[in-house]
Amino acid sequence: MPPVPPDMPSVQSPAASAAKDRANVPPMPPDMPWDNKTQYIDNQQVTTINNKNGKKLGVRLKSCPGCTNALVYNPEKGTLHCPVCGYEEPALEFANDQVTEQDLLERLETISEEDEAPVHITMNCANCGGKVDFDENVCAQPCPFCKTPLVASALSTRLLKPQGMLPFAITQKQALERIQAWWSSRWFMPSNTLRTSWLKNIQGILKPHWTYDFKTSCRYTGERGDDYYETVTRMVRVNGKTQRQTERVRKTRWHSVSGRVNNAFDDLLVPAGVESAQQESLGPWPLADLCDYHEDMVRGFREECYTVGIANGFQNAKEKAKETIHATIRRDIGGDHQRIGTTNISYSELSFKHILLPVWQCLYQYGDKQYSIMLNGKTGAISGNRPYSAWKIFFLVLFIVAVVALLLFFLNAQ
Numbered sequence: 001m002p003p004v005p006p007d008m009p010s011v012q013s014p015a016a017s018a019a020k021d022r023a024n025v026p027p028m029p030p031d032m033p034w035d036n037k038t039q040y041i042d043n044q045q046v047t048t049i050n051n052k053n054g055k056k057l058g059v060r061l062k063s064c065p066g067c068t069n070a071l072v073y074n075p076e077k078g079t080l081h082c083p084v085c086g087y088e089e090p091a092l093e094f095a096n097d098q099v100t101e102q103d104l105l106e107r108l109e110t111i112s113e114e115d116e117a118p119v120h121i122t123m124n125c126a127n128c129g130g131k132v133d134f135d136e137n138v139c140a141q142p143c144p145f146c147k148t149p150l151v152a153s154a155l156s157t158r159l160l161k162p163q164g165m166l167p168f169a170i171t172q173k174q175a176l177e178r179i180q181a182w183w184s185s186r187w188f189m190p191s192n193t194l195r196t197s198w199l200k201n202i203q204g205i206l207k208p209h210w211t212y213d214f215k216t217s218c219r220y221t222g223e224r225g226d227d228y229y230e231t232v233t234r235m236v237r238v239n240g241k242t243q244r245q246t247e248r249v250r251k252t253r254w255h256s257v258s259g260r261v262n263n264a265f266d267d268l269l270v271p272a273g274v275e276s277a278q279q280e281s282l283g284p285w286p287l288a289d290l291c292d293y294h295e296d297m298v299r300g301f302r303e304e305c306y307t308v309g310i311a312n313g314f315q316n317a318k319e320k321a322k323e324t325i326h327a328t329i330r331r332d333i334g335g336d337h338q339r340i341g342t343t344n345i346s347y348s349e350l351s352f353k354h355i356l357l358p359v360w361q362c363l364y365q366y367g368d369k370q371y372s373i374m375l376n377g378k379t380g381a382i383s384g385n386r387p388y389s390a391w392k393i394f395f396l397v398l399f400i401v402a403v404v405a406l407l408l409f410f411l412n413a414q
C-alpha cells in the first residue's frame with residue numbers, strides 16, 4: 001500500500017480499510033502475467049499493471065472527495081457523481097473525434113481468429129485490494145467484494161477498442177419506472193410479482209456493436225411477371241338447365257430479365273456479441289448522437305467485449321444488406337411479380353466503426369422460468385418476455401362462460 005498523501009481523505013469503508021492490511025489480500029496466482037500495484041496518481045487510486053510487453057496500463061478509480069465512495073456516471077446530467085453524498089463533478093465533455101470510419105480491408109488483414117478468444121481480466125481492486133476475476137468477455141463490472149465499479153477496458157486483450165458509444169441517458173430509477181409501467185399495462189400479468197425483489201436485479205450494460213459502411217453493385221438474372229386477364233366461357237347447370245357463363249381469369253406472363261443495381265449502406269448496425277431477438281427489437285438507435293468512448297461514462301455499468309469479430313460481423317452485415325439489395329432488384333425488374341434468379345454482388349468502399357450501445361437488462365425468475373426485460377438506455381424502448389397469470393386467464397374464461405350461460409338462459413326463458 002503506497003503512503004496516502006496528506007490531502008487525501010481517510011478511507012472509511014470496512015472493505016477499503018481492509019486494503020490497509022495487506023495480509024487480507026489474496027496472494028497473486030503464480031501464472032499472473034501482470035504485476036498489480038495500487039498507487040495514487042493525481043489524488044486518485046490507480047492500479048497500474050505492467051503487461052508482458054512492459055507497457056504500463058492503468059485502471060483508475062475515481063473516488064468522491066467528500067466521502068471516498070466511488071463516483072459513477074449520472075445519465076441525467078452527463079456528469080460523474082457520488083451516489084452516497086450527492087457530490088457532482090463538472091459535466092463531461094462529449095467529443096466525437098474518434099468516432100470515424102476505419103478502413104475495413106486494411107483491418108481484416110491485421111486481425112486473426114485469435115481476436116475472438118475469450119477475454120479474462122484479473123486485477124486487484126484499487127479500493128479493497130481483493131483479487132477480482134472479471135466475468136468472461138467483460139471489461140467493466142463492480143468489484144464482487146466492495147461493489148466499487150471497476151473499468152478495466154485498458155486491460156482487454158481485444159485488438160480493436162470501442163471508438164464510440166451512446167452514453168446512458170436513462171437512469172436506473174427511470175428504467176425501473178418504465179419497466180413497471182410496461183409491466184402493469186400487460187394483460188394477464190401475475191400482479192403479486194410487481195415491485196418484488198427481481199426489480200433490483202437490473203443492470204446497465206454497454207453492448208458491443210459494429211457499424212459498416214459500403215457500396216454494392218449487384219448483377220442479377222430473374223423473371224418479370226405481368227398480369228393479364230382472359231375471358232373464359234364455361235357451361236354450367238342452373239336449375240336443371242345448361243347455361244353459358246363467362247368469367248375473367250387473371251393470368252401471368254413471365255419473361256427473363258437481367259440487370260445491375262447499386263446500393264449504398266451507411267452505418268449498418270450489427271451486434272458484436274450474442275443478440276437475442278429481444279435486443280434486436282430495441283432499435284432504432286440514434287447513431288448520430290455517438291460520442292467518443294470515455295471511461296468515465298462507463299463507471300457504474302458493465303461493459304462487454306466483442307465476441308463476434310470484425311470479419312464475422314461483416315458476414316452478418318452482408319446478410320442484412322441482402323434484404324435491401326433484393327428489394328432494389330424487385331423494383332428494378334418492375335411488373336406485377338418478380339422472381340430473382342442469380343445474384344452476383346461486389347462490395348466497395350468498405351469501412352467500419354466499433355461502438356457500444358446502452359441497454360438496461362432486468363432478469364427475473366417467476367415460477368421455474370427465467371424472464372428478461374430489456375430497455376434501450378438511450379431512447380427508453382422496451383422489449384421483454386413475460387409470464388402469464390394462469391388464474392387471471394382462468395377467471396376471464398370463467399366469466400365469459402358465465403355471461404354466455406346467462407344470455408342463453410334469458411333467451412330460452414322468453
Ligand SMILES: [Zn+2]
Pocket residue numbers: 064065066067068069082083084085086087
Ligand atoms: Zn460522496
Ligand SMILES: [Zn+2]
Pocket residue numbers: 015125126127128129130143144145146147148
Ligand atoms: Zn473491491
